[in-house]
Amino acid sequence: MNNVILILCILPQDIALAEKKGIDGFVLNVGSDSWQRARVADAYEAAQQNGQGFKLFMSFDMSSMPCSNPEDGKKLREYITTYQSHPNQLKYKNAILASTFAGQDCRFGAKSLNEGWRNTLKTGLPPVHFVPSFFVDPATFGGLNVMDGSFSWNSGWPMGNYRINNNSDVTYVNNLGGRTYMAAVSPWFFTHYGKDTYNKNFIYRGDDWLFSERWEMLVKNRASIGIAQVISWNDFGESHYIGPIEGAQPRSEAWTTGFDHQGWLDLVQYYSSGFKTGSYPVITRDRVFMWSRLYPAGADAPDGIGKPTNWSFTEDCLWVVVLLTSPAQVRLTCGVAVSTTMVPSGLSKLGLHFFADCAAKVEIFRGGVLALQFAPAKFAFHKNPPNYNFNAFVAASP
Incomplete structure (x- = not known):
């Protein structure tokens, strides 16, 4: 079974919207903050209000959660046991699905990575299908039998100045030996925090219709991919959100305000159908999807944080x-x-390079007659940016 999964959301209306667009569930990115336990409970309640079809599972953020002794593992185990029987808990191959962000340095007091995670998630619990995102050489997967699969977080973007490819997918699948492969797909990446906050200021290359090209790779190779995880629904700080901009932001308003990304949601609906069934849906009306940055990559701005690393990509x-x-x-x-x-x-897929201040427009003609014109309000390119904003402006025709 092929599944399409997304990251944390807790509002019932968001769950209804996601399900409408062909998304099967949310990953709950769980860290160490005390308030997160209540938000996880809210998410499960919201999912249940929407029915039992929409599923949730945990991804433990081990860049945040401690993992040096057995006591640290109890927090993870409590999340598993609390929701093991919840009707909206995702079961994969008859076991509770669980994942991580990082965790390759965790031992939980044991002598090895394998033993530490086995003690934490495989001992004294109901069956757990463990598909972590360990940042390790895939060649070591053979010695990590605690993993029932692996999630390749960085497969969603090119890791350099080149067009997206599926080399990471092939490497992971070849080293997993038949275990579950969870692939990433993401539309964008830009984060712009100064040294006085999170000290993250860089981009990954999002050019050449990244979202579409990545989805097409997954559809083409769907037989070797168990789950596609879209990064993300609401990570505003890294600019790869596709859900509504709402709720508290992690100081990212400077590059997210006015940059709605929901135009990408209908592309998810189109591609996820192809991924899950092997056939793209029949197109019943003309549609236009368009996105870009609104300022030149090479322009200077009165911004004390400075240009993001990789801006020339x-x-x-x-x-x-x-x-x-x-x-x-x-x-x-x-x-x-x-x-x-x-x-x-x-x-x-079409493209047009910008040269000067201008407003974007797409027109469709048949037999010389205008069939559709789409010129979204505020979709304008400006040569002089007020700050370094490499976020994408996204729009989709009705």
């Missing part, structure tokens, strides 16, 4: 995906920049 370009019921001529326009292409029916 990205081009000043409008990325467009069109879904067409029949062949059409598609025109992309932004000021003096214009591109016109004859496009077949189905899904196509």
Whole structure:
């Protein structure tokens, strides 16, 4: 069974929206903060209000949670036992699914990584299907029999200045020996915290229709992928959210305010259907999806934090995906920049480089007659940025 999974959300309306868009569940990214236990309870309650079809599971954030002695493991075990019988707890291969972010340095007082995690999640508990994201050489997977699979967190983005590929997927699958592979897919990555806060200021390369190209890899290779995890629903600090901007933010308002990403949700709906069934859904109406940064990568800004690391990895370009019921001529326009292409029916990917201040517009013509025009409000490129904002502005036609 192929599943599409996302990260933490606790509002009933978000769960209803996610399920409507073809998402099967949320991963609850659980750290060490005391308030998180109550938020996890809220999430399970919200899921149950929506019915039993939407599932949840834990991902223990071991960059936050202590793991040096057996007592530290009790917190993880309590999460497992508290929700083991909950109707919305995700079971995978007849066991409770659990994951991590990191944890490769955890021993919980034992002599080895393998023994420490086995004592914590495999001893004295109901069956747990453990699929962590350990940042280790996949060649070592053979010696980690505590893992029932592995999640490749960094497979969602290129780890350098190159187009996304599936090399990480192939390496993980080849070293897992038939165990569960959980692949990542993500639309973007930008974080801009100064040294006085979280000290994270960098991008991963999101060019060349990253979200679409990554999904197409997963659909093509779906036979070797057990779960696709979309990073993320509401991680505003790293700019890869696809859900509504709501609730408290981790000081990320400077680059998220006005940068709604829900236009990507309908692409999730399209691609997740292909991933789960092996066939893309029939296109019943023309659609346009468009995204880009709104400021030049090379421009300077009055911003004390400075340009993000890897800023030169990205081009000043409008990325467009069109879904067409029949062949059409598609025109992309932004000021003096214009591109016109004859496009077949189905899904196509188009791009347009920016040169000056301009407003983006996409038009679809058939037989010389305008069939659709999409010019989202505020989708404008400006040469002089007020700050270093490498977040994406995303829009989708109705």
